[in-house]
Amino acid sequence: MRPVVVSGVGMIPFERRDEDSLVDMMAMAGLRAMDDAGLGDRPVDSVYVGNMASGLFNHQVSVASALVDRLSLMPAAADRVENGPASGGSAVKNGFLAVASGFNDVVLVIGGEKMREVIGPRATDIVACMTHPLAEYIYGVTLPAMAGMFTRLYMEKYGVTRKHLTEVAVKNQENGLLNPYAHIQMKITMEGTLTHPQAHVNNPVVADPIHLYDCCPVSDGAAAVLLTTEEIAKELSKPSVYIAGVGQATDTHTLQERSDPTELKAVQIASQKAFEMAELTPQDIDVAELHDAFTILEIAESEQAGFFPLGEGGKAVDAGETRIGGSLPINPSGGLKARGHPVGATGVAQVVELVWQLRNEAGEHQVEDASKGFSLNFGGFGNNVLAFVLRREG
Amino acid sequence: MNKITAYKCNNCGQIMYPHHFRCLSCYGRDFEEINPEGKAKLITYTVVNELPWGIDERGRVLGVVKFDNNVKALGVINVDKPKIGMKLIAGWEPVRVIGGQKVYGLSFSKA
Numbered sequence: 001m002r003p004v005v006v007s008g009v010g011m012i013p014f015e016r017r018d019e020d021s022l023v024d025m026m027a028m029a030g031l032r033a034m035d036d037a038g039l040g041d042r043p044v045d046s047v048y049v050g051n052m053a054s055g056l057f058n059h060q061v062s063v064a065s066a067l068v069d070r071l072s073l074m075p076a077a078a079d080r081v082e083n084g085p086a087s088g089g090s091a092v093k094n095g096f097l098a099v100a101s102g103f104n105d106v107v108l109v110i111g112g113e114k115m116r117e118v119i120g121p122r123a124t125d126i127v128a129c130m131t132h133p134l135a136e137y138i139y140g141v142t143l144p145a146m147a148g149m150f151t152r153l154y155m156e157k158y159g160v161t162r163k164h165l166t167e168v169a170v171k172n173q174e175n176g177l178l179n180p181y182a183h184i185q186m187k188i189t190m191e192g193t194l195t196h197p198q199a200h201v202n203n204p205v206v207a208d209p210i211h212l213y214d215c216c217p218v219s220d221g222a223a224a225v226l227l228t229t230e231e232i233a234k235e236l237s238k239p240s241v242y243i244a245g246v247g248q249a250t251d252t253h254t255l256q257e258r259s260d261p262t263e264l265k266a267v268q269i270a271s272q273k274a275f276e277m278a279e280l281t282p283q284d285i286d287v288a289e290l291h292d293a294f295t296i297l298e299i300a301e302s303e304q305a306g307f308f309p310l311g312e313g314g315k316a317v318d319a320g321e322t323r324i325g326g327s328l329p330i331n332p333s334g335g336l337k338a339r340g341h342p343v344g345a346t347g348v349a350q351v352v353e354l355v356w357q358l359r360n361e362a363g364e365h366q367v368e369d370a371s372k373g374f375s376l377n378f379g380g381f382g383n384n385v386l387a388f389v390l391r392r393e394g
Numbered sequence: 395m396n397k398i399t400a401y402k403c404n405n406c407g408q409i410m411y412p413h414h415f416r417c418l419s420c421y422g423r424d425f426e427e428i429n430p431e432g433k434a435k436l437i438t439y440t441v442v443n444e445l446p447w448g449i450d451e452r453g454r455v456l457g458v459v460k461f462d463n464n465v466k467a468l469g470v471i472n473v474d475k476p477k478i479g480m481k482l483i484a485g486w487e488p489v490r491v492i493g494g495q496k497v498y499g500l501s502f503s504k505a
Contacts, residue, residue: 145442
């Protein structure tokens, strides 16, 4: 396989964006990535669009075709990649394969979702469509409900506490305050969300034991990366950041069929594959962007991707190891928790954040001397997971 | 009660619900259809306050159970104070209305 370089990245702030259509948002992010790379009028060979549910959220399909038209990228090949909450990561993987295989030299990957076009309970229902139609969906299961059942087991088995979960929320919302692209720009405290007798007013139960501030917001947004060969990257304007490792794995559709529902096998296998391809280990990583759609997932993924032993992830948060400046900063961007989770955009936004970190362009939330990064995009409830290892040249 | 249909692999005995075209364990394709039997043990649960569009209630308890014959399934838990490990009895009741039609599914009450 040929080396693949992220030559350009771009995002628009994640928030509620009533004025912009889904295709507008993705076009804006795509332009930013092209301009970041200094691509000029050089043609793009292929466009991969990560999007979960434009047909349901926005009553629009064939969004990849609409997007190349909007950006006047014809006759570039264009495909929409749908893989639930891992749509963005899958789009990046497809772009990676196109360049690595020699099929394409210049590929634009754009992830986007416009979820706030529908009211909250409708968005919850659309997202719940990824659950099993007969064994789960009919009962009113939601993704927070899946997280609630998972959290209860994880707490019982590994001693994770509400304090650990709330510490993840506080940390990531602090990080979000340093990131102008983050949807949630609000500091929260342990007192206001956990320890005060009236904390439940601010932080009500969504799906016990999951509370409001354990959940990511519902966001609109888009992010883009421009992938090229090494040779073309050298002709462009930015320092080279390589996609050094890619891993993907799946697990059973329903949580109930896993022999141990606390074991996230797809996270373990996808991460191992990415590290093996990159010829690196978790100990080599300077910064990680994990899929904290729910606070428990940051802790569980940090363990099952190999950064901390099982049962130690919560303690690492408690000890400040995952803060910016800690031994392994996790989600310096604010993660899904604060940056937001426009579903199809997330896997791409994680890679954008890592590139900014590895180029030393992350601004106030920069992790010092970061040269190797890891991202994890978690689809369904762990039934389709992508992991990436990025490495800065030199 | 009406029941869900689960599947037992005729090659290795693996119990599966929902349906798979190949066995999760040995990849066999020959299954015996079985029903859940006996009492159900609560494996995990959640109390859902924010339910999706179309379910106009708060505080629905959802949980995963394991029946005596090892069938595992999700259902509505009609118990005030659920506890992991508690024994439940299965029922069959409307769990959602979709397209104006009542959809029936598993429900559980205290044994």
